[in-house]
Amino acid sequence: MRPRHLTFGTFGFAALSAGLLFANVAAQAPAGIAKPWTLPRTADGHPDLQGNWTNATVTPIERPAGQPTVLSKDVVARIEKGVVDRIERLAAPSDPNREAPPQGGDGSTGAAGNVGGYNNFWIDAGERVAMVNGEYRTSLIVDPPDGRVPALTPEARERQAARVKRFQQFGEYDNPENRPLAERCIASFGSNAGPPMLPNYFYNNNYTIVQTKDHVLVMTEMVHDARVIRIGKHHQHPPAHVRPWWGDSIGWWEGDTLVVETTNFHPQQIFRGASDTLKVTERLSRVDADSLLYKFTIDDPATFTRPWSGEVPFEAMTDLIYEYACHEGNYALSNVLSGERSQEKARAAAKKSPQQ
Secondary structure (H helix, E strand, O other): OOOOOOOOOHHHEEEEEEEEHOOOHHOOOOOOOOOOOOOOOOOOEOOOOEEEEEOOOOOOOOOOOOOOOOOOOHHHHHHHHHHHHHHHOOOOOOOOOOOOOOOOOOOOHHHHHHHOOHHHHHHOOOOOOEEEOOOOEEEEEEOOOOOOOOOOOOHHHHHHHHHHHHHHHEEEOOOOOHOOOOOOOOOOOOOOOOOOOOOOOOOOOEEEEEEOOOOOEEEEOOHHOOOEEEOOOOOOOOOOOOOOOOOEEEEEEEEEEEEEEEEEOOOOOOOOOOOOOHHHHEEEEEEEEEEEEEEEEOOOOOOOOOOOOEEEEEEEEOOOOOOOOHHHHHHHHHHHHHHHHHHHHHHHHHHHHHOO
């Protein structure tokens, strides 16, 4: 079951209603009239962020050229209807008498294009335009105002060129270490687990949040990544040479908002070419009974010409989140490498053949 669409403007209305209409009379409200939403809290008095959530959306991270900041309801309705229509069309039964795709694929997008991969049955990228504060957004990035990732610094471009050169010492399929982390089932596709926690526009954009007084756990369905956040400003980040997967996260409460600062990122877990000085600040708050608002800021002067920020709605899920047993069934990696060895032998034989 796909999550239903939720709005993020209801918090302001609920708060206003609570202050003006329901003061001291909520308990006396007549039967049939809904009581104002009350922010749930844990035993230690902080907002309860626990549960299953999803950040799946069709809104891109960066704003496409020529798009306004906010879309109208009519435009959103057309976009979302187009997504649903496409899903239904691709879910239609296939012709059992259709021809097999040609060797090497037919060039189209999807499983038939490259003769393999997932068809649309397995894809759950999201069906809704992201709504924040009652606005239908055209990008998840809100600062800079153009909704785009700032330009890279000259230093960052030099690092990227050096990284490419280093990897070119080996072939793309020469060893498992040259394959992407996601293909090796080490970390989420894209930046699901983050930080920042962003949708991958593919599937499994789902999370479980668990709280205690001293820790907050964010478990990502994709590759079953788990991030443990230590709570309390008395905590300190480890020395610079200690760089765990997903960095080191320290959180604290500012009113009803959970603020998380993450540094010490693993050198192989590079977010958009960031440096080892990357700092990500996240803010997570409960907006209403069915929604969270997630804000993030990227600060890395060695990589980006300015800090940049985004806002991502998280919607409540009633579905279960299952184990993503990636590595246990990851036979593809050995097949990818052995396939390349087979092609190398074939190329060597072809070169040798004319000389015989």
